[in-house]
Amino acid sequence: MPDDAEFERLMAHLKAGESVKPWLDIDLSWVTALALIGHLQLSLRHPGNTGESASLIRGLTEGLIDYMDRYAPGIALILRKGWGPQYDVIRGVKP
DSSP states (O other): OOOOOHHHHHHHHHTTTSSOOOOOOOOOOHHHHHHHHHHHHHHTTSSSSSSSHHHHHHHHHHHHHHHHHHHHHTTTHGGGGGGOGGGOOOOTTOO
């Protein structure tokens, strides 16, 4: 694990290159995107997952949700429930 100074240098380097192409293009199936969104939401709900990178990933996740909602209107209402633990379903446990 890099120390704080190494991490800051890495982040500065990556941010400096954000305007440089090529960007990473990722093709996801809808099922993979749904699973990815769910895992990102769960990880972002961890109380220790804070800071700049968490904010960045929250924005990415919301962007994915908005994109999918353009092609499947209403899906955002379902996907955004993933931010709330009250909607969690634990497999194998009956409510």
